[in-house]
Amino acid sequence: MALTAERDDAELVRRILDGEGEHFETLVARYQTRLFRFICRFTNDAEDARDVTQEVFLKIHGALDSFDPRYRFSTWLFRIAGNAAIDHLRRRRGHTISLDLPPDEEGESRTIDPRDHRPDPFEELTRRRLRQTIDEAIDRLPDDYRELISLRHYGELPYEEIAELKGMPLGTVKNKLFRARQALRDLLPPDAV
Amino acid sequence: MTIEPRSPSNESPVGAADLERDRKLEVLLDEMVASSPVLSADFAARVARTRPFAPWEVRRPSAWRAPLLATSGLFAASLAVFFAPLGLLSPGTALSVWGQLVAAALSSPVSTALGAAPALAVAADSLRSSLIPGTGFAILGVGAAFGAATIAALRRRTVRVPR
Numbered sequence: 001m002a003l004t005a006e007r008d009d010a011e012l013v014r015r016i017l018d019g020e021g022e023h024f025e026t027l028v029a030r031y032q033t034r035l036f037r038f039i040c041r042f043t044n045d046a047e048d049a050r051d052v053t054q055e056v057f058l059k060i061h062g063a064l065d066s067f068d069p070r071y072r073f074s075t076w077l078f079r080i081a082g083n084a085a086i087d088h089l090r091r092r093r094g095h096t097i098s099l100d101l102p103p104d105e106e107g108e109s110r111t112i113d114p115r116d117h118r119p120d121p122f123e124e125l126t127r128r129r130l131r132q133t134i135d136e137a138i139d140r141l142p143d144d145y146r147e148l149i150s151l152r153h154y155g156e157l158p159y160e161e162i163a164e165l166k167g168m169p170l171g172t173v174k175n176k177l178f179r180a181r182q183a184l185r186d187l188l189p190p191d192a193v
Numbered sequence: 194m195t196i197e198p199r200s201p202s203n204e205s206p207v208g209a210a211d212l213e214r215d216r217k218l219e220v221l222l223d224e225m226v227a228s229s230p231v232l233s234a235d236f237a238a239r240v241a242r243t244r245p246f247a248p249w250e251v252r253r254p255s256a257w258r259a260p261l262l263a264t265s266g267l268f269a270a271s272l273a274v275f276f277a278p279l280g281l282l283s284p285g286t287a288l289s290v291w292g293q294l295v296a297a298a299l300s301s302p303v304s305t306a307l308g309a310a311p312a313l314a315v316a317a318d319s320l321r322s323s324l325i326p327g328t329g330f331a332i333l334g335v336g337a338a339f340g341a342a343t344i345a346a347l348r349r350r351t352v353r354v355p356r
Contacts, residue, residue, distance in 0.1 A: 028237035037231075
């Protein structure tokens with residue numbers, strides 16, 4: 001199954017390079033969700049993640065002729081995405097948005113209320129809170145654990161591809177991911193899992 | 194609070210209960226990720242539509258086929274339009290307008306087209322009294338083709354996907 005996907009990816013790249021540019025859309029559609037979620041883990045902002053995802057696909061398209069078909073396309077894509085997300089975070093660092101509005105007519109200071117006032121079903125709220133708790137817990141993990149969890153669960157990469165991407169033996173990847181999830185569980189409330 | 198990675202030396206043997214908890218966390222993570230926001234359905238189409246020319250595309254000879262054909266077509270059409278009525282139009286005006294349109298096609302399309310506007314007005318005045326029917330429509334056709342080519346080129350340069 002995975003082998004077929006790799007062959008398909010390489011075939012699609014070959015066709016695009018041969019002038020069948022319409023296949024680029026297929027390539028984007030195939031990876032957009034996984035890539036977007038993976039990048040979202042870095043940016044913690046859907047708008048930013050969408051921009052970075054788009055930037056990554058355009059970068060990929062520009063450098064498509066440098067893709068080596070002996071390797072997996074997804075490995076190449078996620079390596080570029082990881083670098084782009086880190087670059088984005090570096091650019092964003094120090095560029096914070098103030099929640100303070102200019103004083104009103106009576107000189108009183110005002111602050112934007114960032115809460116979402118739309119009514120949400122209880123279940124959706126619970127799920128959102130749990131997602132936020134998990135996101136915050138992942139943020140507190142060491143860098144290498146956080147990256148492995150992002151690649152495995154948000155990028156949905158198989159262990160073999162993570163091993164290729166990180167240049168690690170397969171056993172080490174499996175072991176480290178197990179340890180990463182163990183560390184994550186320790187950071188979550190007992191009733192979460 | 195952050196935690197340090199565990200070194201192999203302080204790892205404890207993995208028990209069945211640990212594996213079960215790990216499996217549950219995997220399932221929970223996958224569920225959380227599956228319910229997280231996704232991109233709009235037309236994201237791929239928009240990225241594909243608005244991508245700029247890649248360096249490898251520009252280097253490929255086949256990528257130049259369409260622009261070369263379009264340029265040749267415009268060149269030939271402009272020659273036909275501006276040299277056919279030479280008997281009625283003064284050769285100086287015809288050469289001036291034709292030269293500016295060729296420059297527009299080859300260098301800076303928008304600014305040169307604007308610069309050629311006064312000369313085109315002169316040409317239109319001259320042609321209005323011309324006895325050759327259809328010449329004005331031919332000029333309009335060339336102008337429309339040129340405009341369409343310019344718009345297509347400008348759209349292709351757009352990099353950002355509209356939100």
